Amino acid sequence: MAVIETRGLTKRYGSVTALEGLDITIEEGITGLVGANGAGKSTLIKILLGLLTATQGSARVLGHDVRADGSAIRTLVGYLPEHDCLPPDVRAIDFVVHMGQMSGLPPTTARERAADVLRHVGLAEERYRLMGGYSTGMKQRAKLAQALVHDPRLVLLDEPTNGLDPASRDDMLHLVQRIGQDFGIPVLVTSHLLGELERVSDHIVVLDGGRLLRAQATQSFTGDTGVLLVEVLGDGSAQQRMGEALAGRGLPCRPRGQQIEIDLHQVSAAETVRDTVRDLACDIEVGLVRIQAEHGRIEDVFREGVSNVPAP
Missing domain, CATH: 3.30.70 (Alpha-Beta Plaits)
Structure with a gap:
């Protein structure tokens, strides 16, 4: 079963078209969603999460219709948003525990899982610090931790390397690879930096101006x-x-x-x-x-x- 499937998916904001007739099928593995800023990547992810309503067309995530089952989809999917959304006066451990409970985990399980994922993303020693004092790289890791805490069946990562220096970008890409390859969780990751997705993705979906240019195995692009x-x-x-x-x-x-x-x-x-x-x-x-x-x-x-x- 495809983890994501769209048919004729279109989103317009008045006279502006963000997505136009998008037909894509995304399978298991790591899929890179690439396009310049404004190509429609974030809009697509928000529609897949049920946070935006498409103007036309349909989309299914893990077998659920995005129009009718947005709440169920958000329970099953981990999401790392593009923009900084972390409360600065909250410790990382408390934030990730809270997000785990919001996804349905019991308090004890949420705390155990939070400790595990914060260690996995490299924040074990920093988990009791207020996130307002975090560097950009640490904030991205905290956002990744909350996306993984409830053991999701699919992870959507919107520009996870945004604002990172080269070393931190490499570390984040390695984490993305581990999620898809070692943990076996399907990943949809967006970036406007084309070379990044070549390095980590099994498949690539290319958007330009809200339209699909190509969707193929990465090897088909880079062979x-x-x-x-x-x-x-x-x-x-x-x-x-x-x-x-x-x-x-x-x-x-x-x-x-x-x-x-x-x-x-x-x-x-x-x-x-x-x-x-x-x-x-x-x-x-x-x-x-x-x-x-x-x-x-x-x-x-x-x-x-x-x-x-x-x-x-």
Whole structure:
């Protein structure tokens, strides 16, 4: 069963369209929801939680209809909101215990679970401090703890690395991976930083202007593109000589900045191309910097304007 499913999901605010005809199916594992600010990521999450009502279309979360079963969904789902919402005069342990009880845990169980998840997110030594004195990274960890305290069946993380320095961002991404891989809880995580989601997600959903551009396994975005990139030492004349030598061997190539691009799709014996490049470099006495297969990137989807959903 899909953990999240939407059909024709649309949300408008007057003349502004936040989501347009969204059809997505999200399975188990870690799914990255990527798009620029204003792409509709937070709007989608709030609709999935039953906090916003869609203008048109339908959505189901863990088999529950978001229009009719919002309360049940929020009991089953852990949610880390994007913005700072922590009470500054409350200790982390008390806040997480309270959130556990709000989700239906008995007081003793809530306190045990709170201690466990605060240790898991790295706040064991800081759990008795008032959260108003927390750094941004510690606040994000506290928000993650409250999202996990009731042992949810699905976790929605809205920009969990927002405002973090590089080291704290890496730590948070590692925690996200542990939730999905070690604990086996499905995760939907949003970010406008494309490279982050490539690192941690099994699947990627790309939104642009409220519309779906593509939804595929991460490997489909980042796999080998069938292009080999060659870089040589020297000025433009060295690159030109190398390009002419490659073309002379029947290899389809063209310059790309300081590199030469070889299209392996048009080569019958692609497995021998690297050897040919090395041999030619020796023959014409040009130094090789690198021979590297090109891999796709999520941002390529935005640049190409590819969409797997027809515009209405």
